[in-house]
Amino acid sequence: MMKELNPSQTFNAFSACFNDPSIDERRFMSKVVERTSSNHVQVFPEASELASDIDKFLRQHDEPVGSVSMYAQYRVMKSAREKGIPVLLDGQGGDELFSGYWAPYLLMLNLCRRKHHYAGIIRHLASSFMPWGNFDLIKESFKNFKEYRRRATGDISFKISQKYLEELNSTGSAAWHLQAQRLSCPEYRMAEITKIHLPRLLKWEDRNSMAFSIESRVPFLDVNLIELMLSISPEMNMHNGWTKYLFRKAMDNTLPDEICWRRDKKGFETPQSMWMRQGPFHEMLVDWARSSEHPAAEFLGSDISGIADVLKSGHFNQTSIFRLFCLDYWFNNIIDG
Numbered sequence: 001m002m003k004e005l006n007p008s009q010t011f012n013a014f015s016a017c018f019n020d021p022s023i024d025e026r027r028f029m030s031k032v033v034e035r036t037s038s039n040h041v042q043v044f045p046e047a048s049e050l051a052s053d054i055d056k057f058l059r060q061h062d063e064p065v066g067s068v069s070m071y072a073q074y075r076v077m078k079s080a081r082e083k084g085i086p087v088l089l090d091g092q093g094g095d096e097l098f099s100g101y102w103a104p105y106l107l108m109l110n111l112c113r114r115k116h117h118y119a120g121i122i123r124h125l126a127s128s129f130m131p132w133g134n135f136d137l138i139k140e141s142f143k144n145f146k147e148y149r150r151r152a153t154g155d156i157s158f159k160i161s162q163k164y165l166e167e168l169n170s171t172g173s174a175a176w177h178l179q180a181q182r183l184s185c186p187e188y189r190m191a192e193i194t195k196i197h198l199p200r201l202l203k204w205e206d207r208n209s210m211a212f213s214i215e216s217r218v219p220f221l222d223v224n225l226i227e228l229m230l231s232i233s234p235e236m237n238m239h240n241g242w243t244k245y246l247f248r249k250a251m252d253n254t255l256p257d258e259i260c261w262r263r264d265k266k267g268f269e270t271p272q273s274m275w276m277r278q279g280p281f282h283e284m285l286v287d288w289a290r291s292s293e294h295p296a297a298e299f300l301g302s303d304i305s306g307i308a309d310v311l312k313s314g315h316f317n318q319t320s321i322f323r324l325f326c327l328d329y330w331f332n333n334i335i336d337g
């Protein structure tokens with residue numbers, strides 16, 4: 001749309017890229033770059049760079065972080081500064097406003113079940129099988145049900161120490177996946193905007209951009225657009241297995257079809273699992289696990305002394321281990337440093 005308004009302007013596009021076929025999205029990037037004749041700057045973060053940057057990266061965020069995705073964004077901002085681009089546009093907020101995650105769709109189907117509106121469930125599921133529908137709704141339903149069951153049964157990698165469990169439970173966050181089942185679709189959308197996703201995403205973006213004096217702007221969060229979308233039922237964005245249906249229709253003649261009607265949904269994916277299982281960052285994790293100082297252990301109700309063996313085996317919950325590492329690193333090197 002910017003290119004249509006300024007045909008003579010050459011825009012810059014910055015992307016974090018990885019040579020991993022399961023998360024490589026360069027074919028989608030190239031569609032936009034070709035359509036707009038943009039200058040595409042591709043950043044390829046490496047595990048060795050994460051290992052060397054981890055201290056200043058965590059200090060910039062002023063807290064432990066949740067995944068390597070935040071580091072990938074950090075590297076994008078660094079690249080923009082190196083190219084002398086001080087202002088970027090970012091798409092934060094689009095999924096929250098237009099119900100772009102699978103959870104709202106599945107919550108809507110669950111509400112239909114609770115209200116015995118089985119015809120609505122059958123209509124959505126059946127239409128997702130049609131050529132004009134999105135079969136990914138079926139696949140994601142099974143995947144999310146499995147994850148819900150895991151959380152509901154308390155199957156997590158590390159147990160919280162009884163000393164702190166009551167305090168954690170008082171926040172309500174530990175049982176959020178259960179509380180969400182009782183929310184209406186508009187209530188859940190508001191929770192995504194004000195509680196679940198957006199506040200954290202905006203905080204991480206602000207820390208990453210300010211690390212390199214980049215002004216990151218988020219046009220989806222224009223107040224007029226927010227007010228418009230909040231006046232519209234979120235169910236209108238869930239149609240024939242498609243999420244973000246209104247936005248897809250609005251951009252149907254602007255975006256390439258391969259992007260506008262893309263069926264699968266990826267977050268800001270990185271090769272975090274691979275980096276943790278081999279290479280420089282894996283070795284950094286093993287050295288950390290073998291150390292005698294683990295202040296984060298105070299908050300856990302399980303022994304972590306054998307974590308080095310777990311890392312060597314390659315069979316572990318990479319998200320939990322990464323977060324434990326960041327928390328422990330934070331206590332050992334930043335709070336005390």
